[in-house]
Amino acid sequence: MSLPKHNSSKQLWRNLVDTPAVLVDLNVVERNIARCQKRCEQLGFTVRPHIKTHKIPLLAQAQLDAGAMGITCQKLGEAEVMVEAGIDDILISYNIIGAAKLARLKALTEKARIIVCADSGYVVAGLSHAFADAKKPLEVMVECDTGMNRCGVTTAAEAANLAQEIFRAPGLTFSGLMTYPAADQGNEAITWLGQAKEACQKAGLDVPVISSGGTPDLFKLTANDIITEYRPGSYIYNDRSLVSSGAVTEDDCALSVLTTVVSRPTKDRAAIDAGSKSLTSDTFGHADFGTVLGHPNIQLASLSEEHGHLKSKSTAGLGQIKVGDTLRILPNHACVVSNLFDHITFVRGDYFVKHQTVAARGAVK
Ligand SMILES: Cc1ncc(COP(=O)(O)O)c(C=O)c1O
Structure with a gap:
C-alpha cells in the first residue's frame, strides 16, 4: 500500500497539531x-x-x-x-x-x-x-x-x-x-x-x-x-455510528477530532473548541454528538457553532478535566466531518506523519 510512514525523527503529533483538528491514523x-x-x-x-x-x-x-x-x-x-x-x-x-x-x-x-x-x-x-x-x-x-x-x-x-x-x-x-x-x-x-x-x-x-x-x-x-x-x-475511517451498530469497535476507528478544553465554568460543565463547525450536528440516531475517547463518564451533550458542551454522565462531575487539556472525540459520522476541514493530520499511533489536504472537500456540485 502506498501510504506514507512517519519519518525517522519520530515526531509526536501532540507537539505539532493545533486544535480543533482531524487526526487520521493510517495504521x-x-x-x-x-x-x-x-x-x-x-x-x-x-x-x-x-x-x-x-x-x-x-x-x-x-x-x-x-x-x-x-x-x-x-x-x-x-x-x-x-x-x-x-x-x-x-x-x-x-x-x-x-x-x-x-x-x-x-x-x-x-x-x-x-x-x-x-x-x-x-x-x-x-x-x-x-x-x-x-x-x-x-x-x-x-x-x-x-x-x-x-x-x-x-x-x-x-x-x-x-x-x-x-x-x-x-x-x-x-x-x-x-x-x-x-x-x-x-x-x-x-x-x-x-x-x-x-x-x-x-x-x-x-x-x-x-x-x-x-x-x-x-x-x-x-x-x-x-x-x-x-x-x-x-x-x-469508521465512526461512532458504526461502533453503536456493532459493526466495528472503537479500535477500528481511524478518524477523531482533537479538541482543547477552553472553559470550565462550573463543576459540572466544560466547553471545548470543537462545535458544529468541526463535528457537524449530525446525531445519526444518537442523543449526543460524539464519544469523548477515554472518558466514559463525560458526555458531549450539545454543540454551538464553535463550542462543544461537556457534561458529566454521573454525579461524579467532570473530574480533573481543566482548561488547556486536549481530548479526542469520536464523531457520530466521519464522512461529514471530512467535508469541514481543508487539511487534516495523518498520524501513526502517537507519531506525526503529515498534514494532508482534503482535495475534494466542498466539491458538492
Ligand atoms: C450510493 C452510495 N454507495 C455507497 C455508500 C457507502 O456507504 P457506507 O458509508 O455505509 O459504506 C454510500 C454512502 O452514503 C452511498 O450513498
Missing part, C-alpha cells in the same frame, strides 16, 4: 482497507470504494493498490478532483441533471472511464442529449431503491423499463443495476436485485454489473450470485 486505515478488501473477495465481489468518506486522492489510490477496481464518487466535483489526480475508473452514483453538469461530465469522460446512474426518463433524456454525438457511449446504470427511500426506481419492472430506455437512447449504453440498501437490508436487497436482473434479461438485456454498497452490512451479507460489485465507504 488503522490500512487495517480497515485490507479487512474490507478481503471480505469482498471472499464474497466474490469486485470492490469500488466510495470516496465520499475521505475525499483524498492518496487514500483512493491506497484503496486501488489494495485491489479495488475503481472508485465511486457521489458528486461530479469529487470525480473531477479524482481524475485530476490520475484515477481513471469512476462510478458517479448520482443523477446528473442540467446543461452545466452535463457539459462537465462529457469533458470528464474524455479523460477517464466514467459510469453514471439514472432513475428516471428525465435523467436518461438529458444524458442522451449530451452524449448523442460523443466518441464513445456513456455507461449508465439504473439506480434501484431497495428500501432506502432516497433515489431509485421502486420496482423490478420499472428497473427493466428504464434499462431498455437507456439501451435504446442514442449515446448511452446500459451497464447494470446500482443500489444503496438501507442499513440492515443488504440481504433483502439481493432478492430485489435478482428480480430486477431477471426482468432485464427477459427484456433481452445483459446486466453486466450489479452494484450494492454500505459498510454496516458488508459483514452480514450472505454469499450470493446476484451482486457483482460492492461500494463500501465509511469502512476506511
